[in-house]
Amino acid sequence: MGYVAVKGGTQAIEESIQRLKYERVKKGKVMEVDSIVCGMRGLIDQVMSESSLYSETLAAIAIKQAEGNPEEAVFLMRAYRSTLPRKHYSRTVLSDDMRVERRISASFKDIPGGQILGATTDFIHRLIDFDLMDETEEDAKQWLHAFECQVEEEGPDKTDLNKLPKVLDYLRAEGLISECQEDDEEPEDVTRTSLNFPASRSERLQVLTRGQTGAVTAFAYAVIRGYGQLHPTVGELRIGDLPVCIDNPIGDSDPDDAYYIGEIKVTEVEMLIPVTIEKEHGRKEIEFDIGYGICYGQNETKAIAMGILDNSLNTDHPEFPSQDQEFVLFHIDSVEATGFVSHLKMPHYVTFQSKLDSVRKTRRNRNEEREGENR
Amino acid sequence: MNIAYNFAFFDEGSKREIRRATLKAIAIPGYQVPFASREMPIARGWGTGGLQLTLSLIGKNDILKVIDQGADESVNAVNIKKLVAKTTGVKTVDDTAEATLIQSRHRIPEIPLHEHQILVLQVPLPEPLRYFEPSEFITKHLHAEKEYSGSWLMLFEQIMKYGNMSTDADHPVMVHDRYVMAPSPIPRFDNPKMDHSDALILLGAGREKKVYAVPPYTKVVSLAFDDYSFEVERFEGACCRLCGAEDVFLDELIQEETGETLHQCNDTSYCISRLNEGSASTTRTAAKIGGVAE
Numbered sequence: 001m002g003y004v005a006v007k008g009g010t011q012a013i014e015e016s017i018q019r020l021k022y023e024r025v026k027k028g029k030v031m032e033v034d035s036i037v038c039g040m041r042g043l044i045d046q047v048m049s050e051s052s053l054y055s056e057t058l059a060a061i062a063i064k065q066a067e068g069n070p071e072e073a074v075f076l077m078r079a080y081r082s083t084l085p086r087k088h089y090s091r092t093v094l095s096d097d098m099r100v101e102r103r104i105s106a107s108f109k110d111i112p113g114g115q116i117l118g119a120t121t122d123f124i125h126r127l128i129d130f131d132l133m134d135e136t137e138e139d140a141k142q143w144l145h146a147f148e149c150q151v152e153e154e155g156p157d158k159t160d161l162n163k164l165p166k167v168l169d170y171l172r173a174e175g176l177i178s179e180c181q182e183d184d185e186e187p188e189d190v191t192r193t194s195l196n197f198p199a200s201r202s203e204r205l206q207v208l209t210r211g212q213t214g215a216v217t218a219f220a221y222a223v224i225r226g227y228g229q230l231h232p233t234v235g236e237l238r239i240g241d242l243p244v245c246i247d248n249p250i251g252d253s254d255p256d257d258a259y260y261i262g263e264i265k266v267t268e269v270e271m272l273i274p275v276t277i278e279k280e281h282g283r284k285e286i287e288f289d290i291g292y293g294i295c296y297g298q299n300e301t302k303a304i305a306m307g308i309l310d311n312s313l314n315t316d317h318p319e320f321p322s323q324d325q326e327f328v329l330f331h332i333d334s335v336e337a338t339g340f341v342s343h344l345k346m347p348h349y350v351t352f353q354s355k356l357d358s359v360r361k362t363r364r365n366r367n368e369e370r371e372g373e374n375r
Numbered sequence: 376m377n378i379a380y381n382f383a384f385f386d387e388g389s390k391r392e393i394r395r396a397t398l399k400a401i402a403i404p405g406y407q408v409p410f411a412s413r414e415m416p417i418a419r420g421w422g423t424g425g426l427q428l429t430l431s432l433i434g435k436n437d438i439l440k441v442i443d444q445g446a447d448e449s450v451n452a453v454n455i456k457k458l459v460a461k462t463t464g465v466k467t468v469d470d471t472a473e474a475t476l477i478q479s480r481h482r483i484p485e486i487p488l489h490e491h492q493i494l495v496l497q498v499p500l501p502e503p504l505r506y507f508e509p510s511e512f513i514t515k516h517l518h519a520e521k522e523y524s525g526s527w528l529m530l531f532e533q534i535m536k537y538g539n540m541s542t543d544a545d546h547p548v549m550v551h552d553r554y555v556m557a558p559s560p561i562p563r564f565d566n567p568k569m570d571h572s573d574a575l576i577l578l579g580a581g582r583e584k585k586v587y588a589v590p591p592y593t594k595v596v597s598l599a600f601d602d603y604s605f606e607v608e609r610f611e612g613a614c615c616r617l618c619g620a621e622d623v624f625l626d627e628l629i630q631e632e633t634g635e636t637l638h639q640c641n642d643t644s645y646c647i648s649r650l651n652e653g654s655a656s657t658t659r660t661a662a663k664i665g666g667v668a669e
Contacts, residue, residue, distance in 0.1 A: 009448040013457075078414035085386040192392075194409040194584035197512040326511055336582050339419025343499070346421065346451055349626060350444045350481045350641060354562040355543035356627070357608040362537040369538065 024067055036060035045265075045297025046070055050334050051077030052191075052210045054264050054296055071212075071338045078335050081191075088246040091258055092184070095268050095294075096166065098240040102298075105167045106234040107272055113164040118239065119298075167236035168270050168290070177272070177288045199325055204313055208306045209295050211332035219322050219332065220305030223312045227320040232291060232308055235272040239298050241265050267300055269293040271307035289314075383430040384462045389413060393431035393586070397577060400588040405550025406518070407501050412584040422455055423581030425478045425497035429459060432493065433476060439467045440474035445482040445624070445641035452480070469644040481544065483565040485623050485645040488574035490591065496559045498580040501587065503547040503557040523555050526598060534603055546605070549596045550589060558595075564607040564624045569595040613638040618649040 037044065037060045047059045051074045058077060066072035102118025105111045117123075171177045187202035190210075195203055208216060224230055241263040248257040271291035276284050293306030309328060318324040331337060383390065396410035415423040422443075433439065441456040443449035447469040455478065456467050468474055471484040480497040488494055504514045507525045517525065526547055533541045540546075544560035548569065558566055559578055569576060569589050576589040589595055599605035614621045616628075616637045623645065625638040640646035 009446075009450045009453040013450055013453055075414070075418065079416040082389070082413035082415065083380055083384060083386060085388055191413075192411045194411055196409070197510075326509075330511075335414050336419045339421065339423075340499075340582055341420075342418055343420030347444050347449060348481075350562055350624070351544040351560045353624075353627060353641075354560075354564075354608055357562075358541050358543045361539055361606070361609075362541055365538040 031064055033060045033064055036063050043070060045299055046213055047073045047077060049296040049299050050074040050210060050212055053077050053081045071334055074334045091245045091247060093242050093244060098238060098242050100161045100164050100238050100240040103164060103238040105236045111167050112170055113159060197325055199329060204329065205310060207329045208309055212334035213302045215332040216302050217305045219328055220308040223308050223322045227322045228312050230273055232271045232273040234304060235270040237269045237300060239267050265297055267295050267298055267303040269303040269307045273311050380462055382463060383433055385430055390431040393427055396586045400586045401590050404590055404593050405554030405556040405587060407585040407587045409584055410586050412581045416458060417454065419582040420499060421451060422480055422497040424579030425495045426455055427581060428495045428577050428579040429476060429478045433463055433465060437465050437475045438473055439465050440471060440477045442482060443480045446643045471644055481560045483561055483568045485642040488572060490573045492574040494574050494576045496578045498559040498578045501557055501580040501583050501585040503555050518554060526555050530598060540603060547598045549598060551593050562608055562624055566597045610638065615640045615646060618646050620649060
């Protein structure tokens with residue numbers, strides 16, 4: 001009988017996993033995935049957006065497994081995403097085709113098609129609603145019935161929500177912002193090739209839309225507070241469903257043969273950013289730049305922040321870290337940032353021993369020097 | 376919802392792509408090849424670069440060993456081993472000589488590796504020039520132009536400040552007289568093992584999305600000056616309290632009761648195999664003398 005390695009690590013992990021499960025279920029109740037889908041729209045949207053994986057059901061399972069911790073839920077979703085082969089690429093999706101639920105402009109009061117407030121927390125008072133403590137499904141159903149009756153009474157709205165004109169098109173027609181060319185170049189895929197700098201716009205937009213909500217917001221806040229000197233305006237913010245189609249896999253790319261595979265809800269933002277342009281003889285003029293943001297689900301702050309950063313990163317001469325592509329794009333990913341910060345919990349015995357040796361060596365040399373001088 | 380995972384977690388397309396990056400890395404020793412690093416079921420910074428290399432390379436007949444800071448039984452090593460075993464069903468071992476694929480964090484095993492083994496090292500920061508240049512765009516240019524004054528100046532400044540090179544783990548090396556490379560945070564003690572190694576050494580940085588390699592029998596030199604030579608960690612006559620080994624990397628332990636400093640092999644499987652060799656000969660002798668069946 002020889003020596004065997006002590007299997008401490010294996011056992012410790014098993015026990016820790018047990019304990020984790022205990023923490024999740026110890027109160028004797030489990031949360032149904034269905035109730036997460038029905039009641040945690042905000043968290044689901046955030047998790048889907050940061051994971052860049054659109055599935056409410058998967059997000060709900062991940063949220064359940066992660067006990068509601070978004071960083072952990074996003075991690076689960078991203079790891080699952082790695083196992084999915086790319087079977088199809090969708091046809092180009094045009095945001096003009098959005099079935100709009102909410103749409104506002106901060107630039108103009110009267111926009112063609114009108115402002116549509118839709119569902120927003122912007123104008124609720126943030127007072128905790130203690131009635132929710134005892135809300136029952138029966139209450140919800142009653143309320144829903146009354147609401148639906150009211151909608152029916154009022155009759156259908158005249159506005160065609162499927163074909164609302166873009167606010168920016170209106171500005172273009174007025175000549176207030178310059179025309180922009182359609183860019184039909186195949187976008188680079190940051191999940192299939194790693195970033196090179198300077199990053200292309202398609203790469204920048206992808207990294208921003210996958211970014212951790214808090215990180216994207218914080219960097220954009222820095223831009224408008226002073227590290228970027230911008231005061232942008234929301235040209236248009238819209239939320240709604242976009243249809244996604246794929247080409248017939250055995251046919252050509254005739255749009256009439258394309259298959260409709262479903263729809264995704266997104267938040268889309270077009271920011272207007274005033275810039276000073278130097279004309280001939282030092283004459284200066286103000287023009288509007290565009291910043292574009294789009295996220296899965298209803299993630300308004302993040303989409304606006306993305307629009308600000310899209311514009312902020314669109315410079316070859318960064319003055320501030322918030323304009324530096326590497327500084328922003330390398331540090332806003334949830335999985336990467338949380339992973340590397342948390343890795344500090346791992347043992348560093350060898351590296352520390354090596355550091356210790358180095359410190360001792362330096363001291364030893366110093367002492368020897370000093371002794372030499374004294375002699 | 377019942378979803379099964381593919382062999383070795385990834386879809387085959389992803390594995391092939393990582394292997395292509397790996398082949399390029401082997402063809403250009405020491406050059407950091409960017410690759411489309413995937414998110415893994417373990418956290419970024421916890422060995423995802425190494426794990427992706429392992430999963431892209433592993434076949435059904437491979438024998439896997441995973442170590443973390445020298446130990447097979449460290450929680451993170453166990454966790455990685457568990458994931459690979461769960462998604463592949465391959466045999467895992469502690470014995471370094473028996474393994475065909477060895478994934479390691481911050482150590483190269485004590486026993487020399489052989490031709491039929493691949494060592495995969497986990498890398499937190501693959502860019503050796505990052506200490507003095509934060510921009511990836513610029514470091515890429517510096518490598519392309521073989522402009523390594525920064526590395527030399529870094530070491531020179533350490534000598535000016537501290538009287539010697541004060542690097543700890545991850546002391547930069549020159550590979551094949553071309554690229555300065557971060558050997559990953561292995562102690563300086565392990566740097567010489569990279570030089571003309573019989574085994575292929577692959578290095579994977581998951582979060583930083585880079586793969587690089589030291590092919591077998593490649594020249595690897597730790598950066599140093601003629602008058603300030605490269606020095607490995609010294610243990611001043613200390614030996615392992617268990618197996619008595621001397622010329623190995625030792626962990627420093629403090630005995631709670633006496634406050635005495637003790638040393639022990641950092642490479643746990645090396646220590647155990649030495650102990651077993653010792654005990655095997657004694658038992659055999661004992662068996663012979665007492666006539667007891669083994």
